[in-house]
Amino acid sequence: MTAAPPRPATPSQPVPLPLTAAVHRPHSRVLPLGLAVGTVAALGVLLLRPPAPVVALAVALVLGAVLELTRRLRGQLAAAEELEAQRLELVSRGRSTADELEVATRMMRARAQTMTSVIDAVTEQSIIGTDPDGLIRVWNPGAERMLGLPRADVVRTRSITDFHAPEELSPEGAPGTPAERFAALVQGAREHGSDVRDWTYLTADGRRLTVSVAITPRTDDDGEQAGWNFVGTDMTEARAAERLKDQFVSLISHELRTPLSSILGYLELVMDDEEQPLTDEQRQYLSTVERNAQRLLRLVGDLLFTAQVDAGRFTLQPEDVDLAGIVRAAEETARVTAAARGVTVSVEAPDTGPVVRGDALRLGQACDNLVSNAVKFTPGGGRVTLRLRRAWRHEDGAVGERQVPGARPVALLSVSDTGVGIPSGEQGQLFTSFFRASTARRNAVPGVGLGLTITKAITTAHGGSLDVTSVEGRGTTFTLTLPLDGVPAA
Amino acid sequence: MDRDTGEAAARVLVADDEEDIRLLVTLAVRKAGCTVVAAVADGPQALAAARAEGPDLVVLDVSMPGATGLEVCAALRQDPVTAGCRVLLLSAGASPDDVARGLAAGADAYLPKPFTVAGLVEQVRRLVTVGSRA
Numbered sequence: 332m333t334a335a336p337p338r339p340a341t342p343s344q345p346v347p348l349p350l351t352a353a354v355h356r357p358h359s360r361v362l363p364l365g366l367a368v369g370t371v372a373a374l375g376v377l378l379l380r381p382p383a384p385v386v387a388l389a390v391a392l393v394l395g396a397v398l399e400l401t402r403r404l405r406g407q408l409a410a411a412e413e414l415e416a417q418r419l420e421l422v423s424r425g426r427s428t429a430d431e432l433e434v435a436t437r438m439m440r441a442r443a444q445t446m447t448s449v450i451d452a453v454t455e456q457s458i459i460g461t462d463p464d465g466l467i468r469v470w471n472p473g474a475e476r477m478l479g480l481p482r483a484d485v486v487r488t489r490s491i492t493d494f495h496a497p498e499e500l501s502p503e504g505a506p507g508t509p510a511e512r513f514a515a516l517v518q519g520a521r522e523h524g525s526d527v528r529d530w531t532y533l534t535a536d537g538r539r540l541t542v543s544v545a546i547t548p549r550t551d552d553d554g555e556q557a558g559w560n561f562v563g564t565d566m567t568e569a570r571a572a573e574r575l576k577d578q579f580v581s582l583i584s585h586e587l588r589t590p591l592s593s594i595l596g597y598l599e600l601v602m603d604d605e606e607q608p609l610t611d612e613q614r615q616y617l618s619t620v621e622r623n624a625q626r627l628l629r630l631v632g633d634l635l636f637t638a639q640v641d642a643g644r645f646t647l648q649p650e651d652v653d654l655a656g657i658v659r660a661a662e663e664t665a666r667v668t669a670a671a672r673g674v675t676v677s678v679e680a681p682d683t684g685p686v687v688r689g690d691a692l693r694l695g696q697a698c699d700n701l702v703s704n705a706v707k708f709t710p711g712g713g714r715v716t717l718r719l720r721r722a723w724r725h726e727d728g729a730v731g732e733r734q735v736p737g738a739r740p741v742a743l744l745s746v747s748d749t750g751v752g753i754p755s756g757e758q759g760q761l762f763t764s765f766f767r768a769s770t771a772r773r774n775a776v777p778g779v780g781l782g783l784t785i786t787k788a789i790t791t792a793h794g795g796s797l798d799v800t801s802v803e804g805r806g807t808t809f810t811l812t813l814p815l816d817g818v819p820a821a
Numbered sequence: 822m823d824r825d826t827g828e829a830a831a832r833v834l835v836a837d838d839e840e841d842i843r844l845l846v847t848l849a850v851r852k853a854g855c856t857v858v859a860a861v862a863d864g865p866q867a868l869a870a871a872r873a874e875g876p877d878l879v880v881l882d883v884s885m886p887g888a889t890g891l892e893v894c895a896a897l898r899q900d901p902v903t904a905g906c907r908v909l910l911l912s913a914g915a916s917p918d919d920v921a922r923g924l925a926a927g928a929d930a931y932l933p934k935p936f937t938v939a940g941l942v943e944q945v946r947r948l949v950t951v952g953s954r955a
Contacts, residue, residue: 420911505927553912557910575874584913585884585913588913588934588935589913589934592842592845592913592934592935593841593842593845595935596842596845596849596935596936596937597841597845599938599939600845600848603938603939628935644918707888764943769844780900815951
């Protein structure tokens with residue numbers, strides 16, 4: 332016979348309901364009625380001194396009852412202890428839940444305080460929170476300052492649409508209901524998850540502000556839409572400055588190009604007049620006039636181009652461009668000036684190719700800028716070398732001669748000179764508009780500091796990079812790296 | 822410059838608000854062997870002269886008071902009297918966008934300022950040779 336395996340009582344086992352009564356009275360002396368009656372009867376028999384067999388039976392009965400009683404009591408006691416342990420655990424669980432709740436509450440309160448103090452610290456941006464219908468719930472000091480009303484005057488009383496130029500919230504022209512105006516305001520954020528654009532805010536004293544507003548939905552803990560957040564930056568002055576710059580640029584475009592058109596046009600008429608040919612001296616003087624007019628024209632073009640790059644309005648006209656042709660053309664352009672300065676210009680390039688997808692005019696301009704810089708900064712007797720070759724740009728960005736897996740083909744166009752060089756401390760600023768190296772100023776090299784900015788912008792627009800190595804007094808090399816396998820962003 | 826004998830010289834209208842440029846364009850048109858039927862200084866005058874003269878070619882500055890060259894060009898295309906004439910736009914704006922806008926307005930060619938006299942002469946000759954628009 333095998334013994335039944337012991338069944339350890341585990342706290343997870345359900346406690347039978349009838350026993351729970353015993354939990355409250357663990358030392359109860361209530362006994363089953365039959366057992367009590369039998370025991371009393373047996374004791375009575377013993378007291379009456381009956382014959383021996385009867386005594387033995389009574390003693391056995393009493394002993395049996397006592398044993399049974401003990402066994403039951405022990406069982407009840409064990410159950411009671413187990414229940415007490417469970418009770419204690421439940422109590423401690425309850426207590427720790429209460430503790431955790433308190434900690435969580437304290438953390439929440441601290442977080443809310445942090446949020447409030449962060450929002451209150453923002454004085455340059457408006458942070459406005461609304462309920463789902465646009466009623467203002469949050470109004471930070473930035474909003475107070477921008478719109479001129481204290482928090483107490485707006486929270487729970489005003490709608491965000493009260494501070495928007497109404498015409499911007501009524502695309503159809505009709506004023507619409509407040510709900511329609513609010514729907515128009517959050518439409519972009521509703522469709523795309525968030526929305527950033529310029530809106531016109533109306534201040535308490537009647538001013539109109541151009542404000543870049545980021546609109547995002549706010550959700551509660553259940554993920555339900557709880558309202559909207561509006562974070563605004565006053566762009567009134569910045570936008571006015573941008574407009575002024577645009578106006579200035581178009582003014583230059585018209586007011587400087589128009590007189591230059593006249594100067595160059597009439598010069599051409601005089602110089603090409605076959606019926607009244609010029610003397611050599613006249614031709615030489617007028618050539619000087621023409622050269623300088625062309626220089627002014629280039630400067631105007633460079634200024635306009637820089638403004639277009641800054642405004643992000645610079646576009647490429649992509650086509651297949653033979654870089655060897657670009658390099659040779661740049662050498663040709665620089666040849667006369669270089670010869671006059673006693674600078675030798677040489678070209679090391681294959682007869683044709685490599686071919687890149689790009690804007691021929693702009694790539695030519697970039698190469699011309701590098702070559703004309705090199706000639707300008709190289710004293711007589713010096714050398715300028717244009718090199719064009721193929722290479723590979725490795726995945727880590729390094730450029731090498733070897734093709735390794737993952738490497739992409741590039742063209743390297745470098746222009747080296749034996750000129751005055753650029754101090755190493757100034758090389759980082761070379762591509763900043765109007766920056767001029769100290770060596771340029773010291774050697775009175777003419778220029779305004781736009782050539783490299785433009786060259787860099789053109790290179791970047793073609794997906795390439797422009798690098799410089801230079802030793803003061805020894806010379807400079809600019810290297811233009813252009814990808815050969817990608818179509819640049821047009 | 823003389824045209825082939827027996828063939829009437831092409832009739833050209835010039836419109837530019839800058840007097841110096843207007844004269845320069847007039848000289849270039851004559852160099853191309855054409856007759857300048859009128860040289861005017863603003864958009865409305867250009868439109869009126871085009872309707873009165875019915876020129877073969879209108880050389881239009883883009884930036885003019887009253888109506889821009891682009892507006893004049895579009896109006897010329899709307900009017901059956903002038904819809905067939907050729908239009909050459911001149912402008913100080915030279916970006917690809919400017920060119921696209923000019924051609925979208927119905928111009929046959931676009932020359933950025935500053936232009937060379939030789940370049941303008943060549944364009945005028947080309948435009949009057951290909952005949953009027955269908």
